[in-house]
Amino acid sequence: MxxxxxxxxxxxxxxxxxxxxxxxxxxxxxxxxxxxxxxxxxxxxxxxxxxxxxxxxxxxxxxxxxxxxxxxxxxxxxxxxxxxxxxxxxxxxxxxxxxxxxxxxxxxxxxxxxxxxxxxxxxxxxxxxxxxxxxxxxxxxxxxxxxxxxxxxxxxxxxxxxxxxxxxxxxxxxxxxxxxxxxxxxxxxxxxxxxxxxxxxxxxxxxxxxxxxxxxxxxxxxxxxxxxxxxxxxxxxxxxxxxxxxxxxxxxxxxxxxxxxxxxxxxxxxxxxxxxxxxxxxxPPTPLAAMEFLVAPEGGLLVFHARPGEQVVSGQLIAEVIDPIHDVVHDVRATQDGMIYARSQRRMATAGMIVADLAGHDSRRSGYLLAP
Ligand SMILES: [Zn+2]
Structure with a gap:
């Protein structure tokens, strides 16, 4: 050595x-x-x-x-x-x-x-x-x-x-x-x-x-x-x-x-x-262009309904973002079938924040494909 x-x-x-x-x-x-x-x-x-x-x-x-x-x-x-x-x-x-x-x-x-x-x-x-x-x-x-x-x-x-x-x-x-x-x-x-x-x-x-x-x-x-x-x-x-x-x-x-x-x-x-x-x-391996970032539409308390390692179907509820002032609950749903492989550690979501990562099969993105 x-x-x-x-x-x-x-x-x-x-x-x-x-x-x-x-x-x-x-x-x-x-x-x-x-x-x-x-x-x-x-x-x-x-x-x-x-x-x-x-x-x-x-x-x-x-x-x-x-x-x-x-x-x-x-x-x-x-x-x-x-x-x-x-x-x-x-x-x-x-x-x-x-x-x-x-x-x-x-x-x-x-x-x-x-x-x-x-x-x-x-x-x-x-x-x-x-x-x-x-x-x-x-x-x-x-x-x-x-x-x-x-x-x-x-x-x-x-x-x-x-x-x-x-x-x-x-x-x-x-x-x-x-x-x-x-x-x-x-x-x-x-x-x-x-x-x-x-x-x-x-x-x-x-x-x-x-x-x-x-x-x-x-x-x-x-x-x-x-x-x-x-x-x-x-x-x-x-x-x-x-x-x-x-x-x-x-x-x-x-x-x-x-x-x-x-x-x-x-x-x-x-x-x-x-x-x-x-x-x-x-x-199976999937294109990175088919990976999707699921984001919080508004800020709020983040409560997950899916864990990393779960295979999900399009439309499945992944998380809720709860606004306790206006008593509004925003759903974050899977955008296509695939594997939820990662999620945020934070539990207070800010508007636009990446909540979870989904490895999908359908390539919908191009250009810059990574998280910031
Ligand atoms: Zn790293």
Missing amino acids: EHRIHELMSAVPGTVSQLHSFHYGPPDSERSVYIQSSLHADELPGMLVAFKLKQRLAELEAAGLLNARVCIVPIANPIGLTQQLMDVPLGRYELETLKNFNRHYADMTAAIAEGLETALGDSETDNIDIIRTRFLTALEDRTPANALESLQLTLQRLACQADYVLDLHCDFNAVEHLYTTPAAWPTFEPLARYFGSRASMLATDSGGQSFDECFTLVWEQLRERLGERFPIGYGTQSITLELRGQDDVDHDLADHDSSAIIHWMMQLGLVQGEAPALPALPF
Whole structure:
């Protein structure tokens, strides 16, 4: 195991900010996996999974059973972890810039593509190596303007050459779910099964330049531009695993999730050993464009009639929003058949607030597909 410390730009002199990465497996491995947790700093179930993965990977490494290089970043957001306001953790947005920690990663496609056609050849493997080298060089050439960009660039540099990127998040109150691309789905479908994903939502470009997509979109766009003339594979496939809700920091759940990741790695031959039989997928993959945010039409006291993990039908009552001044009750109903996979932790809804998330089958949205 190799422990690396990455100095981040500090917002003010006299303070130090660091990112720690842990690297397992033979350095000359052909394939590599990058796993980070808690990019939204108050989404902590993944941090416990990362802690357990560190122990498991150290054992596998000692036993000579690792066929891949694996990088673990258990605390992907030291900035957000320090943001507490009057006993409330605020880890989704940086308080300095008000930006979401999982949006606006640098789009490197143009920098990589410049003059690329003179470098590419007939070998897909060589082409992947060439593009990966350019990707890292382009990221290293950038200078961050502030602490948030310094964090984002450091994470991108660490992950940009990995074959597989796993970003461990969670929702507010939720069951197991995930986001990935249609192209990556065959790679991650076994992981979805071991994990027990109850909503698997697929999109190539959800519009936010999120961490997972800042890698896959580069390969998609290069394939679009040059794929007819040169063989270009997917140098990176990535997935955002949502480890239930913010309260689900639990040893049994984290044991389950870390085992799911190890079993998926066995299934890909990244870890030696016999992967267990694949369990059934609880709910089929659906387009992210068919996911719908159910919102409160007015403000009021929020009372739920459905729990995450319930399959619902169009028109079914999901929640009531109660105005106790005018004695009015507003219904929030399912907009199509599907799976309620997440809901708000708040119980006083504000007008327009997202109350629950529904994985539907009928794509009705386009453009920006994510929550703010
Ligand atoms: Zn998150």
